[in-house]
Amino acid sequence: MNKNSSLMLIFIGLVAAIIVLAFSRTSIGTLNLNQNPDTITVSSQGKVSFDPDEAYFYVSIITLDNNAALSQKQNSDISDAVRSALLSEGLKSDEIETSAFALYPKYEWDSVSREQTLKGYEVMHTFKITTSKIDKIGNYLDAAVNAGANQVNSVTFGLTKEKQDKAQLLALEEAVENAESKAETIAKAMNLRLSGISQVIESTYYYTPVSYETKTLAYVEDAGTSISPKDISVTASITAVYKID
Secondary structure, eight states, rough: HHHHEEEHHHHHHHHHHHHHOOOOOOOOBTTTTSSSSEEEEEEEEEEEEEOOOOOEEEEEEEEEESSHHHHHHHHHHHHHHHHHHHHHTTOOOGGGEEEOOOOOEEEEEETTTEEEEEEEEEEEEEEEEEEEEEEHHHHHHHHHHHHHEEEEEEEEOOOOOHHHHHHHHHHHHHHHHHHHHHHHHHHTTOOOOEEEEEEEEEEEEOOOOOOEEGGEEEEEEEEEEEEEOOEEEEEEEEEOOOOOO
C-alpha cells in the first residue's frame, strides 16, 4: 500500500470516528447525553382559571357643529352629564378618567364638485372607566349611554395584581407536578430511575384579558345591558432537569 493510500484510509477513519461521536452525543428524546450525561430535561405547563375581578371600558361623547366653540360647549355639557351619571351609579372619581380629547375639522367628499367640503367641527371626549364591581358593568354602560355617550368601545375583563400573583403561584405548582410526571414517564420507559432534581427554570408566565365587542353584549328589555364574562386562564411554563440513576 503506497503512502497516499495510507493517508486516505486514515482520513476516512477520522471522518467515520467524528460521525460516530456526533451521533453518540445526540439527545434521545429528552434524555441528555451531552453536557449532562445523567439527567433528563423536560418542559411543562400549568394552567389555572379564575373569575375576573377587574374590568375597564371606554365611552366617548362625540359632537359635531358648524361652530367649533359650540361643538366643544355641547360636548362639555354632555360629558359632565355622563360623569355625573356614572358617579350616581356608585363609581368613584378616580375610576373615571379622561383618556382622550380631540377637536378637529371634519370633511366629507362631494361627488358633484369632486372636492372635500367642511362638514363641521367634531369634538371627541373619551372616558376610561375602571372598576372591580364586575356585576355592575351593564349598569355603568347603560348610565353612560342614557346620559349622552354615543360611542362605547369593547369591555375588557382582567385580574388585579393580587389575583395575578395568586394565580401565578398555583399555575407554577401545577407546572412542577406535570414536569415530574413527564420525567418519571420517560425514565420508566428507558428503565431508569429519577434520583433528584438538578435545576428548575421558570420559562414564561402569562394571562390574556378577555374582551367583548359592544355589538356582542346582550341587552335585556327592562333590565339593561347584561354581561357574563368567562373565566380567565393563567399559564406558567417551566423547564426542569432531573438526575437519573
